[in-house]
Amino acid sequence: MTLANRRIPTDEFERIREEVLAQWPTGADVDFAEAVAYQRGLPASSRLADRLAAASREGTTLVQPRAGVALVDELIALLRYLEHEGEADLLPTTIDSYTRQNAYGDAEKGIHESRAEGRSMLNGFPAVNHGVRECRRVVEAVSVPVQVRHGTPDARLLAEISYAGGFSGFEGGGISYNIPYAKKAPLERTIADWQYVDRLTGLYEEQGISLDREPFGPLTGTLVPPCISHAVAVIEALLAAVQGVRHLTLGYGQCGNLVQDVAAIRSLRLVAEEYLDRYGFGDVHVSTVFHQWMGGFPQDEAKAFGVIGWGAASAALSGATKVIVKTPHEALGVPTKEANGQGLRATKQLVAMLRDQRMDETAAVREESDRIVAETRCLVDRAIALGEGDLAVGAVRAFEAGTLDVPFAPSRFNAGKVLPARDDRGAVRFLDPGALPFPKDLLDFHRACLEERARRERREVGFQMVIDDIYAIGKGRLVGRPR
Amino acid sequence: MTLANRRIPTDEFERIREEVLAQWPTGADVDFAEAVAYQRGLPASSRLADRLAAASREGTTLVQPRAGVALVDELIALLRYLEHEGEADLLPTTIDSYTRQNAYGDAEKGIHESRAEGRSMLNGFPAVNHGVRECRRVVEAVSVPVQVRHGTPDARLLAEISYAGGFSGFEGGGISYNIPYAKKAPLERTIADWQYVDRLTGLYEEQGISLDREPFGPLTGTLVPPCISHAVAVIEALLAAVQGVRHLTLGYGQCGNLVQDVAAIRSLRLVAEEYLDRYGFGDVHVSTVFHQWMGGFPQDEAKAFGVIGWGAASAALSGATKVIVKTPHEALGVPTKEANGQGLRATKQLVAMLRDQRMDETAAVREESDRIVAETRCLVDRAIALGEGDLAVGAVRAFEAGTLDVPFAPSRFNAGKVLPARDDRGAVRFLDPGALPFPKDLLDFHRACLEERARRERREVGFQMVIDDIYAIGKGRLVGRPR
Amino acid sequence: MAEAGQAREAPRVVLGVIGADVHAVGNRILAYSLRNAGIEVENLGVMVSQEEFIAAAVETAADAIWVSSLYGHGEIDCRGLRGRCTEAGIGRVLLYVGGNLVVGKTPFADVERRFRAMGFDRVYPPGTSPEAAVADLRRDLEARG
Amino acid sequence: MAEAGQAREAPRVVLGVIGADVHAVGNRILAYSLRNAGIEVENLGVMVSQEEFIAAAVETAADAIWVSSLYGHGEIDCRGLRGRCTEAGIGRVLLYVGGNLVVGKTPFADVERRFRAMGFDRVYPPGTSPEAAVADLRRDLEARG
Numbered sequence A, B: 001m002t003l004a005n006r007r008i009p010t011d012e013f014e015r016i017r018e019e020v021l022a023q024w025p026t027g028a029d030v031d032f033a034e035a036v037a038y039q040r041g042l043p044a045s046s047r048l049a050d051r052l053a054a055a056s057r058e059g060t061t062l063v064q065p066r067a068g069v070a071l072v073d074e075l076i077a078l079l080r081y082l083e084h085e086g087e088a089d090l091l092p093t094t095i096d097s098y099t100r101q102n103a104y105g106d107a108e109k110g111i112h113e114s115r116a117e118g119r120s121m122l123n124g125f126p127a128v129n130h131g132v133r134e135c136r137r138v139v140e141a142v143s144v145p146v147q148v149r150h151g152t153p154d155a156r157l158l159a160e161i162s163y164a165g166g167f168s169g170f171e172g173g174g175i176s177y178n179i180p181y182a183k184k185a186p187l188e189r190t191i192a193d194w195q196y197v198d199r200l201t202g203l204y205e206e207q208g209i210s211l212d213r214e215p216f217g218p219l220t221g222t223l224v225p226p227c228i229s230h231a232v233a234v235i236e237a238l239l240a241a242v243q244g245v246r247h248l249t250l251g252y253g254q255c256g257n258l259v260q261d262v263a264a265i266r267s268l269r270l271v272a273e274e275y276l277d278r279y280g281f282g283d284v285h286v287s288t289v290f291h292q293w294m295g296g297f298p299q300d301e302a303k304a305f306g307v308i309g310w311g312a313a314s315a316a317l318s319g320a321t322k323v324i325v326k327t328p329h330e331a332l333g334v335p336t337k338e339a340n341g342q343g344l345r346a347t348k349q350l351v352a353m354l355r356d357q358r359m360d361e362t363a364a365v366r367e368e369s370d371r372i373v374a375e376t377r378c379l380v381d382r383a384i385a386l387g388e389g390d391l392a393v394g395a396v397r398a399f400e401a402g403t404l405d406v407p408f409a410p411s412r413f414n415a416g417k418v419l420p421a422r423d424d425r426g427a428v429r430f431l432d433p434g435a436l437p438f439p440k441d442l443l444d445f446h447r448a449c450l451e452e453r454a455r456r457e458r459r460e461v462g463f464q465m466v467i468d469d470i471y472a473i474g475k476g477r478l479v480g481r482p483r
Numbered sequence C, D: 001m002a003e004a005g006q007a008r009e010a011p012r013v014v015l016g017v018i019g020a021d022v023h024a025v026g027n028r029i030l031a032y033s034l035r036n037a038g039i040e041v042e043n044l045g046v047m048v049s050q051e052e053f054i055a056a057a058v059e060t061a062a063d064a065i066w067v068s069s070l071y072g073h074g075e076i077d078c079r080g081l082r083g084r085c086t087e088a089g090i091g092r093v094l095l096y097v098g099g100n101l102v103v104g105k106t107p108f109a110d111v112e113r114r115f116r117a118m119g120f121d122r123v124y125p126p127g128t129s130p131e132a133a134v135a136d137l138r139r140d141l142e143a144r145g
C-alpha cells in the first residue's frame, strides 16, 4: 500500500479491519451494523456533534475536562462527579499511555495492579482492554456526550472499540498524534492509520451517525506558534474530509497573549473553512476548541487557578466552541476528581460571565489574525506543492523538508529546527524559523519582534530566551525575563 | 463652622485637634513632631507613596489584600503571612465596624471577647483602642508599606493614630466613607471631618512625609456606573488637594465588562488629572486602584477563583497601579489567612503574566472612556455650579438635588433614585438616571443599551433586571438573564 | 395581633439590618420580595438597634421580625433580643435571622445552633432565596393558626 | 571508568525519559544544562527502555544514569533497573530519577522512599532546577573519589 490522499476503498478497508479487530481479543466484539444501531439508539444528549452545533449557534463556549482512570466503575464515578459537581458540559475518557503504544499486555497488567493496589496505576482508561460492552456502561452512566482523548499513533482498534462502545467523539490525527506523541513512528504509517479512523468515522456518518473528529491542536503544548498548529489542523481536516468525516473540531493551545489567542481561534476557523471550501468540503461542520495553557504549570494551586482563569477568559473572549480545562494539580500529577471539578467550576464561572463579550473584531486582533492566515497558507500550500497534488504525501515530505516543524517534538521524523520565543508582549514568535517557507516580510516581522524584546532585556536574541520562556509560567510570568 | 472648600487654618485645626485627641484615651499619645520624626525614620520600603510611584514608572500592577483582626499579635502574624505566603506587594490593616462608628467602647468589648474566645470577634483591627505604640509594632513587623482601610465617616482620631502609628496610607473620604457606610451622618459633617484628615495629611507632607490618601472607589460595590464613582473620586481629590494632599490613589470597583473596566481606569486618571490641573494642582501624584468585583460572590471557592481571576486580568490589562484582591471565602465570611493568601497568589500570577499586555488604546475602549469622561464632567461641573464656586458646598447640594446619587446606598442623604442595570454585553448602564444632569444624547445611549438587552431577553426594561443582575455573579453569570 | 387569632389579610413583617451593619443591598431585595409575595413590610433599613426592631414590631403588631446581619458582628448584636421581645410583651413574635451571621467561614450547623439557642425560630445561611423564607413564614403562621 | 579512579576530564551522564513517556521538553533542557555545566551527556531522548539505558551506560562508561519519568508510570517502568545494572556489571553507577514519578499528586517524601527502595541514589520532585542536581552529582562523585 502506498500513501495517497484518497478515500480508502471498501474492500481494502474491510481487509485491514479484519487485521485490526484481531489485534486484541476484545476486537471480536465489534459488529458495525449492531454498533450503528446502538449509536442510533443513544439519546440526543449523548451526541457530541449535536451539542457542538448547538453551542456554535448559541455562541456559548462549552467546558470539558480531561480524565481517565484504570477501572470502569471508578471511571464512571469520576465522570459522574465531573458532570454533576464539576458542571462539565462535555465529558472525556482519557486513555492510558500503554494503550496509546498498543501495549495492551502492559495495560492488562496495569488493570490488575490497580485492582490489587486499590488506586489507579495507569494514567488513563485502557478502553481496548475493557472492550465494547464496558465502554457502553460508561457512556450510558452519564447524560452528556463523552469523547475519547488519547495520543495514540495507531488508534485503529481504539477507534473501533470507542465508536462501537458509544463514544461520540474521537481526538487525534495522523500528524498530531504522532509528532508530539511518538519517537519512531513513521508519518506515512500514522497518516495511513488515521485515514482508517477517519474512514471509519465516515462509514458511521453514511449511516446517519455523526461522530466528531478532533485533530489534537496543541501538539507539544509548549510555545507552538499558531500557524504551525493551524497548518497541521488544516491538513488533518482535509485528510479527514476526504474519508467522509463531516464534523470536525479544530484545536489550538493557548499561548497566553490575549490578542494572539483570540486571533488564533478566529483565524483557525477562517483558514480551515477556506481550504475545506476550496477542496469541495463546504458541508463539513467546523467547531473550535481552545486548550487552556498546555505547557508547564506553577505548582502552587492558587497560582494554577490564576493560569486556569486566564485560559477560561481567553477562551470565552475568543468565542471558541469549547474549552479544555486544566486543574490546580496540573504541575504535580493526574488530578483527583475534586481538583478536576475545581478547574471546571472556575472555568465555568468565567466562561458564563464572559459569554456576552467578544474580542475578535478589534484592529489588533484582525491584524494578527491576517498574519496567522498568511503564515498558515505558506505552510499548507508548500505541503500541497511538495505532494505534487497529494496532501497525504505532501505532509510527509513537508516534515522531511522541515517546512512543517513542531517545536520540542520527540519524533525523529520532525526536523526540530524551529525555535519559538515570546516577543515583548508575550506573543509566540519564531526565534529560529528553521526551514519554514516564509517570505522575507514575515521573517523580518518575527525577527523584529524578538529584537524589540532583546533591547528591552538588554541581552542578545538566543536560546536562553527559549529556556526562560519554558519556565516562565511555572515561575509566575509569561515572558521569561532575565533576573 | 460653615462648610467651605478652603484649607483649614492652623489655629482652627489645632482647636479641633484637641477635641479629637480627647475622644479616647489613646489620643493622648499622639505627638505630631515625634510622629513626623518616627515616620521619617521608617525605611523606604515602608512608604506607600514611593512604592506606588515606582510601580507607575515601571508599569506594574501591585497586589494588595484586605485583612484585619482584633488583636495585635494576631494581626502581625496575619500580615506577615500575607507578605510571605501571599506575596502581597502592599499590606492593609482593615478596621473593625465598631471603630468605624466611633464606638470605641464596643470595640474594647470586642477585644476582650476575642481574648476570651481565642478567635477574633471583631471584623477588623480596632486601631484607636490599641493606640500609637501598638500600631508601630504592626508597621515594623513587615517590610512592605501598610495602609489603613476602613469605612469610617468620622475618621479623624483614627487618622491621627494611624499616621502617628507609622501607617503610610489612609483610605476614605467625606463622601465615599459616608454614603455607602452610614445611614444618618450628614454630608456637611463628614466632608468637614475628612477635610481634617486631608489637612493632617497635608501637614505631614509639608514636613516631607508623603502619605497616600485613597478615596474609596467602589462605593456600594454593586453595579455602580463608572461616572458616579469617578465624579466622587474627582471631587474628593480636589477637596484633598486643597488641604495639601499630594499623593492620591483613585479607585474603581470592577463592573465585569472588560471594555468598560479598562476604559474606567483610563478615564479615571484622565479626568482626575484634568480637574486637578484646572484647579492648579498639577503637582499631585495620581495612582489608580482597581478593586476586584465588590458585589455578591459565588459561594463555591473554585467559582470564586474564577471571579478573582477575571478581576486580576482586568486590573492588569487596564494598567491600574494596584489591585485590591478578593478571596475564595468572600461570599461566606471574613477570610482565613490561607484563603486570603490564595486570592493573592492567584492574582499575583495573573498580574505578573499579563504585565506586558495592555488594552487601553483600542477603539472600543477609547469610545467608552470618552463617554465616561463626558458623563463625569456633567456630574462634577453640576456640583461645582450648585456650590456657586465652592465644591464642598456643591457636593452636599448635588446629593440633595440627586445630581450625585449612589445606587443602593444606605445613607438618608443619598437620593436613591438612580437604578443601574447591565446592557447586553454586561456593561453597567443607567436603567433609571434619576436626577443625574445628563444631556439627551447620553440618556438616549443608556436607554438604547437597555432596550437592546430587553429585546434579546424578550422582556421589558425594569426592576427585575436589576435584581437579576445583583444575583448574577453569585449564580455564575454576569448579565442576569431571565431563566 | 396574630396571637389573638384575628382574621388578617396579610402577614406583617418588620425588616432590618441589625447593629452597625450598613449592607443595604440584600435588605432592599428582601423588602421587594416580601411585598411582591403579598406581605406587609415595615422596612427599617440598615443600622437598626434591638430597641428599634421591638418598637416597630409592637407598633405594627408584627407577626415576625426578620433580622439581617452581614458584617460579622451578628452574634454580639443579636444577644438578648428574644428576652427584650418578651419584656415588651411580644414574646411569641417569630424571630428569623439571616445573612453572614458570624465572623469567618463557619459550618452552618454551628451557626444555626448558636442562634437557635439565642431564641431565633429560623436561621438562614447566606445565599438564601427570599422565596424559600417566605414559604417558611406562611408555614409557621399556619401552624400557629 | 570512574570506579577505577582514573583521572577524568568531565563526568559522564546517560540521560533519557523512561518507558512509553514522550515528554521531551524537560529532557531537552536537562541535556542543555548538563552540557553547559561541562558534563558529557549521552542523551537517549524519550521512550527509552531499561535495556537502552544500561547499554549506553556500559558503552560510555557513564558515572551516572539520569532517568526522567513524567507521565505517571514511573513506578512500573523503573522497577528492577538497579538489579539489571548490577547484572550488566555497572552496579555502582549513580542512579538519579526525577519528574512526576507516580500517578497523582502525592507527598514527595512517599515518592522518595519508594524510589530509594528501588535502588535510586537520588530522587527529584517536579520543578527541580538542573543546576541543583548537577551540584549533587559533583558532590556524589567527589565523595566516591
Ligand code: B12
Binding pocket: A066, A094, A096, A097, A100, A123, A150, A151, A180, A181, A218, A219, A220, A221, A222, A294, A295, A296, A297, A298, A329, A330, A331, A332, A333, A334, A335, A408, A409, A410, A470, D020, D021, D022, D023, D024, D025, D026, D027, D029, D030, D066, D067, D068, D069, D070, D071, D072, D073, D096, D097, D098, D099, D100, D101, D102, D103, D104, D105, D124, D125, D126, D127, D128, D129, D130, D133
Ligand atoms: C507539556 C506536557 C505534555 C505534552 C508533551 C509534549 C512533549 N512531547 O514533550 C503533551 C501534551 C503531548 C503531553 C502528553 C501527556 N501527558 Co503531559 N504534561 C505536560 C506538562 C503540562 C508540562 C511538561 C513540561 O514540558 N514541563 C516543562 C519541563 C521543563 O519540566 P519537566 O518536564 O518537569 O522537567 C524538569 C524537571 O521535572 C526536572 N527533571 C525531570 N526529569 C528529571 C530527572 C532528573 C534526574 C533530574 C535531576 C531532574 C529531572 O528537570 C526538568 C528540567 O527543568 C506537564 C504538567 C506540568 N509540569 O505542568 C504534564 C504532565 C507531565 N503530563 C501528564 C500526562 C498524564 C500526560 C498524558 C499521559 C495524558 C494526557 N494528558 O494527554 C500524555 C502522555 C503521553 C506519553 N506517552 O508520555 C501528567 C503526568 C501525571 C502524573 N505523573 O501523575 C502531567 C503532570 C499533567 C497532569 N497533572 O496530569 N503532556
Ligand code: B12
Binding pocket: B066, B094, B096, B097, B100, B123, B150, B151, B180, B181, B218, B219, B220, B221, B222, B294, B295, B296, B297, B298, B329, B330, B331, B332, B333, B334, B335, B408, B409, B410, B470, C020, C021, C022, C023, C024, C025, C026, C027, C029, C030, C066, C067, C068, C069, C070, C071, C072, C073, C096, C097, C098, C099, C100, C101, C102, C103, C104, C105, C124, C125, C126, C127, C128, C129, C130, C133
Ligand atoms: C457589597 C458588600 C459590601 C458593600 C456594602 C454596600 C452597602 N452599603 O450595601 C461595602 C463595600 C460598603 C461593604 C462594607 C463592609 N463589608 Co461587606 N460585603 C459586600 C458583599 C460583597 C456583598 C453583599 C451583598 O450585597 N450581597 C447581595 C445581597 C443580595 O445578598 P445578601 O446581602 O447576602 O442578602 C441576601 C441573603 O443573605 C438573604 N438574607 C439576608 N438577611 C436575611 C434575613 C432573613 C431573615 C432571611 C430569611 C434572609 C436573609 O437574603 C438576601 C437577599 O437575597 C459581601 C460578600 C458577598 N456576599 O459576596 C461582603 C461582606 C458581607 N462584607 C463583609 C465585611 C467584613 C464588610 C466590612 C466590615 C469590611 C470591609 N470589607 O470593608 C464593611 C462593613 C461595613 C458595615 N459597617 O457594615 C463580610 C462579612 C464577614 C463575615 N460575616 O464574616 C462579607 C461576607 C465579605 C467577606 N467575606 O469578608 N461590603
